[in-house]
């Protein structure tokens with residue numbers, strides 16, 4: 105569909121980020137961070153960008169906080185798919201594609217967080233086995 | 249362009265969106281951020297359809313609002329993918345929207361609610377989001393903002409910027425939240441907002457609503473949206489003439505007024521201005537000075553272009569007699585003549601005008617202006633007989649008139665039922681004002697000489713007319729009334745001007761008797777009261793013991809209301825109160841004899857009399873076989889562009905007596921030009 109705004113998502117990790125995820129980084133936590141950064145960039149005009157990214161951010165955050173609900177994985181996939189279809193802007197498409205890539209490429213890690221309730225990397229704050237504090241946000245909010 | 253939607257053939261001009269083309273063909277496509285008067289935003293995705301283009305290729309999902317219809321397109325409005333997208337759109341919107349609708353004032357009128365039902369969507373799968381910025385700008389005049397109900401469709405932002413040319417609203421961002429606000433979250437009064445209400449009009453939810461009480465809820469909504477026009481008894485198109493006046497098009501402004509009021513200058517001086525009492529701007533600061541602007545427009549109308557547009561229909565051969573040349577009788581005569589009937593007006597006084605000539609003092613209504621406007625009315629061919637008292641209305645029918653209108657007003661002043669009310673030296677305000685209106689007449693009334701003492705009993709406009717007339721002749725005037733100062737019935741202006749001219753005002757008094765000395769009135773005995781009421785038993789007062797006093801007076805004037813002076817021998821049946829018995833169309837017990845105005849309603853404002861005169865003309869015209877349509881167009885109606893632009897400091901503009909006053913108008917009528925969004929049940933497919 106037609107883009108309704110020209111935000112590009114400058115400053116977000118590039119496509120392929122989850123293929124080359126740095127050692128020690130948690131794909132769930134990273135997906136959450138990217139979704140939160142995208143959410144903060146939304147111009148507000150498109151429902152799937154504004155509210156879709158908000159849901160991506162909240163559900164991935166819940167996964168990191170060990171607060172995931174049954175069905176969240178399917179919901180996340182459906183959200184990513186429809187954000188891509190709605191295609192409000194390059195930024196929201198990019199964020200949805202990155203989150204989807206995280207789920208596709210790191211299925212095991214997502215199952216850990218959502219089903220087995222653990223974070224192998226020990227990064228996500230909702231799990232007792234965590235060894236270190238999560239890294240500071242790598243992506244800063246864009247000022248408007 | 250020719251295409252099909254769900255197999256049904258549709259056609260449209262080039263450049264029309266799929267959404268507009270389908271809706272025009274009666275085919276419903278859900279939509280929310282789209283609005284017939286706005287450029288599409290394409291943000292909600294509810295109007296997504298599947299499109300196959302003529303050249304082949306697989307179906308593509310497209311938003312129907314911002315995709316143009318093309319020749320040969322095959323469009324489907326439903327599919328699994330579309331349904332999934334639409335349902336999710338609603339789910340996403342519901343995530344930060346209140347879940348119950350019944351507490352919302354838009355319940356059952358909300359577009360969003362209708363779509364939820366149409367798509368059977370709920371928000372349960374999504375994470376609930378609690379908004380934090382909903383309190384911003386919630387407290388402002390005229391618009392109730394319940395932003396927890398906002399779905400960020402952007403209609404308000406677009407209409408404000410793209411249609412009105414203002415741009416007071418925008419998407420704001422705070423932390424992770426997007427909300428509709430103003431620059432720097434400034435209060436609306438401090439922005440360029442012109443309070444036209446367009447944002448409220450297009451809001452599909454209960455997020456933006458008019459403050460309760462601004463608009464009357466007993467009228468059809470579109471009518472109520474322009475409160476001044478709705479309140480005016482003849483529904484003068486006030487915002488339209490204010491706009492013309494502001495543009496210096498005084499003749500056009502007067503034409504608009506004259507389409508409803510044949511005495512515009514008179515009303516510009518003495519109208520009660522019901523319109524101002526309901527003016528929407530009074531919720532912001534002060535009502536527009538509508539009456540004064542009318543006066544200014546008439547004074548500056550040197551062109552009188554409307555005159556050339558006045559039409560008298562061909563003669564019908566029917567004759568109408570009008571009894572009474574007051575504002576009601578003259579108005580009826582004027583419109584009946586324009587319907588083609590031969591009209592004769594009988595006036596018992598030497599001059600036409602009724603209360604305008606004999607009841608309103610010349611300092612309020614210049615006699616020359618009244619004379620000019622009556623001359624204008626008579627010029628369409630009305631015969632006026634002055635000094636002609638009619639003894640029996642039904643008798644006029646026998647003289648060959650096909651219809652008769654009794655518009656004799658409420659010509660008899662009332663005296664209070666207190667001892668001494670009939671003593672020499674007492675008179676009613678009407679008697680006093682009538683005498684004052686006669687050249688040299690008032691000189692015959694003791695009390696009009698400088699230094700004599702006059703007591704006026706009453707607190708309405710007529711009381712002030714009498715009191716100020718006496719004061720201007722040098723009398724020492726005291727005005728006494730039952731009402732407390734803040735509840736007096738007279739216009740604020742009258743009270744202030746009266747006080748400034750030396751009228752002593754003693755409110756909250758009950759009248760005990762007119763004191764007597766040497767066989768004539770010598771004063772008024774009064775007592776202070778705490779409160780009063782009128783019940784089935786009549787007047788009840790709570791008097792304050794020990795406050796009795798007698799005020800000296802050479803003349804006591806009763807301004808305690810007026811009544812109809814007709815007697816049974818006038819040839820029409822009267823009710824117990826002495827007013828003509830009339831049917832819904834104004835017809836009395838005598839066939840073909842109608843009655844209207846104060847003679848039927850009791851004392852009312854001049855503009856009410858004009859409205860009554862118009863109604864009577866319509867009814868009599870129908871009685872005589874006409875269509876009863878007295879509407880006229882004295883200036884072509886232009887489509888006013890919706891763009892109004894920025895007027896710096898708009899909300900802070902102060903009421904003035906200048907023509908620039910028109911700038912303060914909120915242009916309430918523009919909102920009626922915004923097209924409504926029709927719900928799915930209005931479409932056949």
Ligand code: SF4
Pocket residue numbers: 397398399400401402403404405428447450451452453455456
């Ligand atoms: S306030 Fe109303 S019109 Fe404005 S964005 Fe919100 S829902 Fe839409």
Ligand code: SF4
Pocket residue numbers: 474475476477486487526527528529536538912913914915916917
């Ligand atoms: S603001 Fe203007 S249009 Fe609105 S009620 Fe007042 S005079 Fe009428």
